[in-house]
Amino acid sequence: MSAKADLFQSPDYFELDALFTDEHRLIRDAVRTYVKKEITPVIEKYAQDAAFPEHIVKQLGALGCFGPTIPAEYGGGGLDYISYGLMMQELERGDSGVRSTASVQGSLVMFPIFAYGSEDQKSKYLPLLASGEWLGCFGLTEPDHGSDPSSMVTHFKEEADHIVLNGAKMWISNAPFAQVAVVWAKDPSGIVRGVIVERGMEGFSTPATHNKWSLRASATGELVFDNVRIPKTNILPGVSGMKGPLSCLNKARFGIAWGVMGAAMDCYDTALRYAKERTQFGKPIAAFQLQQKKLAEMITEITKAQLLNWRLAVLMNEEKASAQQVSMAKRNACSVATQICRDARQILGGMGITGEYPVMRHMMNLESVITYEGTHDIHLLITGMDITGINAFK
Numbered sequence: 603m604s605a606k607a608d609l610f611q612s613p614d615y616f617e618l619d620a621l622f623t624d625e626h627r628l629i630r631d632a633v634r635t636y637v638k639k640e641i642t643p644v645i646e647k648y649a650q651d652a653a654f655p656e657h658i659v660k661q662l663g664a665l666g667c668f669g670p671t672i673p674a675e676y677g678g679g680g681l682d683y684i685s686y687g688l689m690m691q692e693l694e695r696g697d698s699g700v701r702s703t704a705s706v707q708g709s710l711v712m713f714p715i716f717a718y719g720s721e722d723q724k725s726k727y728l729p730l731l732a733s734g735e736w737l738g739c740f741g742l743t744e745p746d747h748g749s750d751p752s753s754m755v756t757h758f759k760e761e762a763d764h765i766v767l768n769g770a771k772m773w774i775s776n777a778p779f780a781q782v783a784v785v786w787a788k789d790p791s792g793i794v795r796g797v798i799v800e801r802g803m804e805g806f807s808t809p810a811t812h813n814k815w816s817l818r819a820s821a822t823g824e825l826v827f828d829n830v831r832i833p834k835t836n837i838l839p840g841v842s843g844m845k846g847p848l849s850c851l852n853k854a855r856f857g858i859a860w861g862v863m864g865a866a867m868d869c870y871d872t873a874l875r876y877a878k879e880r881t882q883f884g885k886p887i888a889a890f891q892l893q894q895k896k897l898a899e900m901i902t903e904i905t906k907a908q909l910l911n912w913r914l915a916v917l918m919n920e921e922k923a924s925a926q927q928v929s930m931a932k933r934n935a936c937s938v939a940t941q942i943c944r945d946a947r948q949i950l951g952g953m954g955i956t957g958e959y960p961v962m963r964h965m966m967n968l969e970s971v972i973t974y975e976g977t978h979d980i981h982l983l984i985t986g987m988d989i990t991g992i993n994a995f996k
């Protein structure tokens with residue numbers, strides 16, 4: 603068995619392909635081909651070395667993976683949400699870190715500039731970000747404020763045509779390599795505003811976060827603001843309050859729901875192939891009921907999540923999807939993908955813990971993905987509040 607070759611065959615048990623247009627399939631296949639050619643051959647080494655493959659940023663830009671739903675006049679793809687979902691699925695089939703880079707850039711940096719930025723901000727930043735010339739990051743989480751970001755303490759005061767920003771953000775994807783950060787901070791009256799901060803501004807630093815066991819090929823860091831003087835024209839004029847960051851997270855969570863199924867599909871496909879080829883007690887291990895149970899449950903959960911994601915994308919295209927529906931899809935997909943990767947790892951036995959196969963890398967990555975952009979528990983509380991009308995957060 604050649605472990606290193608990318609033999610991925612996409613599972614499609616309920617003929618979902620028939621729900622996609624030719625354009626959707628073309629887009630998906632272009633990203634799938636890119637991942638086979640440029641990501642699979644190198645990603646294991648980057649993950650083992652805990653290094654960020656910086657060279658892929660421009661490749662992802664050229665492929666149209668940054669801001670696919672943003673209009674073409676700003677450098678985006680002008681595509682629909684099924685296209686966006688398929689792109690994220692294929693990227694995460696390669697690695698959750700690669701998909702995270704694209705999610706952050708498109709949904710968390712380009713989207714707020716597109717939706718809430720001035721014309722000057724849009725024309726300055728969006729083409730640079732769409733092409734991958736610049737990498738961006740999104741600063742919401744703080745050391746003491748994760749699930750409850752509205753309690754953030756990062757704040758600014760106003761001085762003539764400038765603001766002066768102080769505070770710190772933690773766990774920020776892309777931070778160590780980003781040229782620009784969309785940062786959420788409180789104005790002098792305590793209202794959350796979006797501020798565009800550029801690398802090189804005095805008092806702004808981005809120390810890297812080390813020793814992660816998860817998303818090792820994604821760069822994570824802090825954002826530290828020590829009296830950073832920023833022109834007032836860098837404030838996003840079109841939004842105030844938590845609606846700003848939450849609307850961005852809504853877009854990114856949609857991408858995660860599709861993305862993690864890529865990791866799950868890769869683990870299922872790897873485990874199925876391995877189970878048919880690996881022989882113990884004189885039979886392929888796929889012949890044992892215990893292993894068939896795992897594989898059958900995997901494909902069932904993959905299929906259910908694919909259908910939920912597809913329906914969510916249709917609702918997104920029709921601008922009818924609620925934040926709560928996005929929340930449910932993110933939570934469900936992360937939960938089933940995490941279980942699928944754990945079961946796949948078991949099917950591979952000892953080989954499952956090695957870098958010869960992608961399974962343990964995906965499994966460890968998903969421990970971050972099930973936590974970031976709203977934890978598993980927080981999304982359950984969102985659904986709970988939606989169906990009962992009762993807030994159980996506090």
Ligand SMILES: Cc1cc2nc3c(=O)[nH]c(=O)nc-3n(C[C@H](O)[C@H](O)[C@H](O)COP(=O)(O)OP(=O)(O)OC[C@H]3O[C@@H](n4cnc5c(N)ncnc54)[C@H](O)[C@@H]3O)c2cc1C
Pocket residue numbers: 706739740741742743747748749750772773774775776817822970973974975976977978979980983994995996
């Ligand atoms: C690799 C990685 C990348 C990230 N990238 C970014 C990024 O780019 N930008 C950004 O802003 N953030 C980012 N994050 C931060 C991420 O969004 C937070 O980690 C997440 O929101 C959870 O916050 P926390 O870690 O502070 O956990 P906490 O909020 O401290 O939660 C700890 C536990 O308590 C539970 N909990 C909290 N409140 C409640 C409640 N009311 N009821 C029941 N249980 C509760 C949670 O579910 C969790 O299990 C990233 C995180 C990681 C790990």
